[in-house]
Amino acid sequence: MKWIDHESYIEIYPPKEFNFEECLIFLGRSNQEVLHQIKEGSLYKLIKVNESLILCKIGSINHSIKVEFPISSPSIDSRKKVAEYIWEWFDLDQELGGFYQLAGQDKVLKTLAHKYYGLRILCIPDLFEALVWAIIGQQINLTFAYTLKKRFVEQYGESLTFEGETFWLFPSFEKIASINADDLRKLQFTNRKAEYIIDIAKAMINGGLTKELLLQKNDYQQIQKSLMMIRGIGAWTADYVMMKCLHQASAFPIADVGLHNALKNLLGLKEKPTIEEIEEYAENWGGWQAYATFYLWRSLYDKKI
Numbered sequence: 001m002k003w004i005d006h007e008s009y010i011e012i013y014p015p016k017e018f019n020f021e022e023c024l025i026f027l028g029r030s031n032q033e034v035l036h037q038i039k040e041g042s043l044y045k046l047i048k049v050n051e052s053l054i055l056c057k058i059g060s061i062n063h064s065i066k067v068e069f070p071i072s073s074p075s076i077d078s079r080k081k082v083a084e085y086i087w088e089w090f091d092l093d094q095e096l097g098g099f100y101q102l103a104g105q106d107k108v109l110k111t112l113a114h115k116y117y118g119l120r121i122l123c124i125p126d127l128f129e130a131l132v133w134a135i136i137g138q139q140i141n142l143t144f145a146y147t148l149k150k151r152f153v154e155q156y157g158e159s160l161t162f163e164g165e166t167f168w169l170f171p172s173f174e175k176i177a178s179i180n181a182d183d184l185r186k187l188q189f190t191n192r193k194a195e196y197i198i199d200i201a202k203a204m205i206n207g208g209l210t211k212e213l214l215l216q217k218n219d220y221q222q223i224q225k226s227l228m229m230i231r232g233i234g235a236w237t238a239d240y241v242m243m244k245c246l247h248q249a250s251a252f253p254i255a256d257v258g259l260h261n262a263l264k265n266l267l268g269l270k271e272k273p274t275i276e277e278i279e280e281y282a283e284n285w286g287g288w289q290a291y292a293t294f295y296l297w298r299s300l301y302d303k304k305i
Contacts, residue, residue, distance in 0.1 A: 001092070003083045008073050010083055012065040017096040019118025020060035022298075026122055029301050032146035034153045034168050046160055046167040049074065049081040053160045055167055056082060065090075071162055091120040094249065099288045103295075108266065108281050112295040121294045123244050127211040128204055129170040130245035131230075134237040135196050136189075142258075151187040176201035196232025203230070211245065220250055243290040252289035254278055262296035 002013040021041075028038045037044045043058040057068040067082060074082065087093065103113035124130040136152070137145040156171035156179070176198060184194035203209040209230070217223045223246060227238035235255065242251035253259065260272040263281065267273075273281070285292045 001087045005079055009068045010079050012083055014092050017118055022116050022119040030146045032150055034150045046169050047082055047085050048169055049078040088125045089123055091123050099291045102288055106284050109292055116295055116298050127245055128173040130241045131200050132197050134240045135193055135232055173201040173204040177205045249290045250287050258297050259293050262299050
């Protein structure tokens, strides 16, 4: 991680394949988003470090990421934690040279890689948040998924208000382990999803499920298997979490509806491709399936801009 501490603000130096504006387009895809706000080219995000809530204003200057603290400057230790969080959120550890080399020769990815050069997977560093968001999104459209997330966050998350705006944190697993399924049903969660989410919160309270334990497995199949042993997590959810939280570049949520729609649009197909057809398109994506998927998702937001 490359960064400089200027006390009142910090500066993070991403790898050369990084485009802040591209990342903002993806982060701005829903006006229902409650966990960050985009205003005048800056990204506002509330981060919790130890027990304190830190509001960050994240912008880009001369290819570096400038992080300011509109309320008050946190301690040196907290500033370092903020830098680490943002480094992970923007997936800046990932060396993308190999992806661009592969994409440049791939008929599906060629134009996308050129068009969105510097876009990185926008990760979800917190495992509980990644799991819950994936479960919320199961078998419903994205708009309703955002509605549910907003209700969930505003009901159980911590918040901070600054200059008339309220900034939210995703609810902690400790908090969710203490509620029951009826509480979530009132927010229009299905009974099953409510149970899955509370079960996961309890597993995390007991220490049986942590990001560290999953990352120790080091092998794609093993991580996927561990995740799929959790009630409510199938192959799509496991791959989504591996891609967005565990930095597994070969994670491939092949059953994803957005992926199917993106391929249909991009290739001008009459119908959505079958899984077999997707496997053929993805023949050369080895090791980079997550990035291929993410760039395809990104193409879905072009019409709206």
